[in-house]
Amino acid sequence: MTRTSEIDRYLDALLAVGQFKDYGPNGLQVQGKAEVQQVILGVTASRALIDAAIAARADAVLVHHGLFWRGQDGRLTGWLAERVKRLMAHDINLFAYHLPLDAHPELGNNAALGARLGWRADARFGDQALGFTGALAEPVALHALADRVQKALDRDAVVLPGDGRPIRRVAWCSGGAQGQFEAAIAAGADVYLTGELSEPQMHLAAESGVAFIAAGHHATERYGVQALGAHLAERFGLKVQFVDLPNPA
Ligand SMILES: [Zn+2]
Numbered sequence: 001m002t003r004t005s006e007i008d009r010y011l012d013a014l015l016a017v018g019q020f021k022d023y024g025p026n027g028l029q030v031q032g033k034a035e036v037q038q039v040i041l042g043v044t045a046s047r048a049l050i051d052a053a054i055a056a057r058a059d060a061v062l063v064h065h066g067l068f069w070r071g072q073d074g075r076l077t078g079w080l081a082e083r084v085k086r087l088m089a090h091d092i093n094l095f096a097y098h099l100p101l102d103a104h105p106e107l108g109n110n111a112a113l114g115a116r117l118g119w120r121a122d123a124r125f126g127d128q129a130l131g132f133t134g135a136l137a138e139p140v141a142l143h144a145l146a147d148r149v150q151k152a153l154d155r156d157a158v159v160l161p162g163d164g165r166p167i168r169r170v171a172w173c174s175g176g177a178q179g180q181f182e183a184a185i186a187a188g189a190d191v192y193l194t195g196e197l198s199e200p201q202m203h204l205a206a207e208s209g210v211a212f213i214a215a216g217h218h219a220t221e222r223y224g225v226q227a228l229g230a231h232l233a234e235r236f237g238l239k240v241q242f243v244d245l246p247n248p249a
Pocket residue numbers: 064065174175176217221
């Protein structure tokens with residue numbers, strides 16, 4: 001058993017929570033039991049994930065996407081009430097780390113996504129230096145690189161081809177980071193990988209010649225929380241279990 005407050009303090013320091021300007025609070029979002037042994041890990045604190053934690057008799061849920069975001073009006077009604085009610089009825093702690101979990105150089109989403117793809121970063125770019133960029137060991141064709149991404153993530157990706165140049169430098173940022181495409185281009189990338197695609201990226205890829213791959217918001221953000229969970233298991237002897245609830249977005 002580890003005290004909830006100790007885990008909160010530890011993660012706050014480990015993930016340098018105070019250094020980020022984020023869209024919601026990072027850390028303990030819903031307080032439950034004072035001590036934690038079993039933790040359910042997931043991408044999003046959805047009702048389905050919370051139900052899985054209840055079924056597993058977990059003491060805590062650790063996620064990338066928590067419950068509270070800028071733009072909400074503060075009311076605990078509807079879907080949000082249902083989620084909070086379930087957590088509180090079962091005394092389950094909810095820990096959520098958004099941008100600090102994207103950014104961590106070893107345990108974060110981008111570090112873990114890079115490790116899964118065999119990409120090593122030699123620089124960071126974009127908003128709050130969340131983006132990772134690095135050189136490949138050898139130049140590859142875009143279709144070979146896209147194949148590798150799809151196999152590694154077990155998911156189809158949308159690929160915008162750019163100008164067909166060999167890929168020497170890659171840049172990546174997990175989740176909904178399509179808005180960082182221009183920063184990736186400025187950082188010298190030949191391809192940019194993120195989770196989501198919006199309308200402007202089609203034109204930017206065509207006009208800049210830099211390829212763009214959208215491999216899924218959920219799919220690209222599954223790995224940080226697992227790396228962080230493994231770290232907590234080792235550090236505190238916690239029992240952790242990742243629950244994947246696939247999402248086509
Ligand atoms: Zn996200």
